[in-house]
Amino acid sequence: MNDLAGIYDKIYRYCFYKVRNSVAAEDITQETFLKFFGQQSKIRRGEDMAYLYTIAKNLCVDYFRRKQTLELTDDYPVEDFTEQSDIKAAVRNALEKLDERRREIIALRYIGGLSVNETAFAAGISRFAVYRLERVALKELKKLMEGVL
Amino acid sequence: MKIEKALRSAFTPPEPRNKDKFIDSMRYPKLSYSEFVLSQICYIRKRVWLFSAAVLLVAISAVYVIPQNEMYIVWVASALIPFLALMTATEISRSDIFGMSEIEAGCRYSLPQLIGARMIILGVCNFTVISAIVVIFGFFSPLGIMKAALYILTPYMTVNGISLLVLDKVIGLEGVYISVAATIGVSLAGVFIFGRVPFDMRFVNALCTVLCAGGVIMTVIQIEKIMSGRNECYGIKN
Numbered sequence: 380m381n382d383l384a385g386i387y388d389k390i391y392r393y394c395f396y397k398v399r400n401s402v403a404a405e406d407i408t409q410e411t412f413l414k415f416f417g418q419q420s421k422i423r424r425g426e427d428m429a430y431l432y433t434i435a436k437n438l439c440v441d442y443f444r445r446k447q448t449l450e451l452t453d454d455y456p457v458e459d460f461t462e463q464s465d466i467k468a469a470v471r472n473a474l475e476k477l478d479e480r481r482r483e484i485i486a487l488r489y490i491g492g493l494s495v496n497e498t499a500f501a502a503g504i505s506r507f508a509v510y511r512l513e514r515v516a517l518k519e520l521k522k523l524m525e526g527v528l
Numbered sequence: 529m530k531i532e533k534a535l536r537s538a539f540t541p542p543e544p545r546n547k548d549k550f551i552d553s554m555r556y557p558k559l560s561y562s563e564f565v566l567s568q569i570c571y572i573r574k575r576v577w578l579f580s581a582a583v584l585l586v587a588i589s590a591v592y593v594i595p596q597n598e599m600y601i602v603w604v605a606s607a608l609i610p611f612l613a614l615m616t617a618t619e620i621s622r623s624d625i626f627g628m629s630e631i632e633a634g635c636r637y638s639l640p641q642l643i644g645a646r647m648i649i650l651g652v653c654n655f656t657v658i659s660a661i662v663v664i665f666g667f668f669s670p671l672g673i674m675k676a677a678l679y680i681l682t683p684y685m686t687v688n689g690i691s692l693l694v695l696d697k698v699i700g701l702e703g704v705y706i707s708v709a710a711t712i713g714v715s716l717a718g719v720f721i722f723g724r725v726p727f728d729m730r731f732v733n734a735l736c737t738v739l740c741a742g743g744v745i746m747t748v749i750q751i752e753k754i755m756s757g758r759n760e761c762y763g764i765k766n
Contacts, residue, residue, distance in 0.1 A: 383554075387547055395541035405544050412554060470531075470538035489535040521531050 386428070387412070390435050393491040397439040407442060411435040429500035432491055436501070473523040481516035488513055568645040576615050576650070580657050583608050587661040591668045602671070602679045605661060606718025609680055610687040612657065614711040616650045617691030620754075624699055647751070658684060675733075682736040683718050685743025687711050692750035 390411055395404035411434045415427075474482055487498045488509075495513075499506045590604040618625065620643060662680055666673035691707040698706055721732055 383551055384547065387544070387551060391544050391547070392539065392541055396539045401542045401544070404541065405546060408544070409546070409550050412550075416554070466534055467538040470534045474535070474538075485535065489532060490539045517531055520535075524531065524534075 386431065389492050390431060393432060393486065394435055394439060396486055396490045397436070398442055403442060407435060407438045410438055414438075428493060429497040432487060432493060432497070432501045469524055470520075473520050476523055477516055477519060481512050481519070484509060484512045485516050485520070564641075565645045565648050568642065569649055572619060572646065572649060576619055577653070579615050580612060580653055583612050584657050584660055588664055591664055602665075602676075603719055603722040605665070605680050606683050606722050607715050609658070609661075610683045610711045610714045610718070612654060613684045613687035614691055614707055616654055617688060617695055617707060618704055619650055620646055620692070621695035621703070624695065625701060625704055643754070654684070678733065678736050678740060679722070682740040682743070683714050685747060686739050687714050687743075689743040689746030689750065690714070692747060692754070696750055696754055 387408060391404055391408040394407045394411075395401060398404050398407065411431060414434050415431055474485060477485065484498060484502060487493045487501055488495075493501060495506055495509050499509045502509065504512075586608060587605060623639060623643070658680060662673060662677045665671055665676035665680070669676070671679070687707075687710065690710045694706045694710065695703045697703070721735075
């Protein structure tokens with residue numbers, strides 16, 4: 380089922396961003412699906428997608444609680460120090476400097492690939508708040524990355 | 529590089545190791561064919577539904593408004609029904625008209641499956657509208673069910689056959705223009721035959737029977753051709 384594979388990739392990408400470990404991210408992704416299908420019969424667009432992300436987010440929090448550390452692993456693929464790699468590293472560093480709420484909105488929108496509606500549902504805020512936080516976060520990121528992009 | 533693009537590319541994780549295995553082994557309810565067909569309803573343009581409803585309303589009001597002259601009632605139906613057929617034919621061929629067939633074929637469902645679903649939905653919709661008109665005309669006018677069915681199905685099937693043939697042969701908006709011209713021609717011919725010009729009704733009945741049968745045959749051939757051609761093109765077994 381192509382749809383499911385696509386959703387799997389998005390959730391995995393989001394979990395990897397959260398836990399920075401591919402094995403743990405994949406475990407959490409699979410657990411997310413198992414929990415989801417334990418309660419819902421099928422994935423529809425809209426709120427169900429946001430619900431998947433909410434489960435994934437909570438499982439990532441559980442993962443850190445169990446691990447009791449936020450230490451990053453070196454699970455990213457080895458990259459050469461090309462300009463592109465520098466940009467990627469700069470983007471990751473800049474994102475880490477945002478406050479948690481803005482960072483989460485950016486993660487859901489651009490790493491998770493959620494729509495504004497889905498992001499609003501997953502973050503438990505209004506669409507307007509998503510627009511506002513996203514705009515402010517992007518502006519801040521641009522400022523942090525001046526001279527890099 | 530824009531910040532949005534940079535954000536999307538900066539967090540590319542390693543390939544997941546067990547994705548395919550997990551998805552294959554996971555038990556989840558799959559979409560049934562009827563659910564798939566129903567899901568396609570929202571992708572049919574609103575104008576199709578509006579026009580179908582308008583045709584039905586005009587036909588119902590014609591029975592009450594137009595004096596009890598059977599040919600005047602058929603005249604109204606003959607003028608409108610071809611456009612219902614045109615709407616259906618253009619909706620079925622929409623992917624070709626807008627050059628989207630390759631993209632749709634590469635998506636989750638194959639193009640023949642999508643066209644099949646659209647045909648089912650539009651077929652049910654048109655069947656409902658036409659049946660309602662036939663029943664209304666059959667009961668409330670002196671025509672009778674059989675004659676009403678013949679006079680209403682003839683322009684519908686003729687335009688269906690011609691439009692599907694044209695849209696299969698001529699790609700793009702040109703095909704739509706030719707189909708519209710053919711539809712207007714059939715509509716005017718209906719108006720001419722069933723309007724004020726007195727014709728020998730035996731000749732009209734024979735002509736309608738031949739045209740209706742021809743339209744049915746042409747429609748069936750075209751649908752079969754479109755579906756089998758596409759199936760072959762996209763590697764789907766019949």
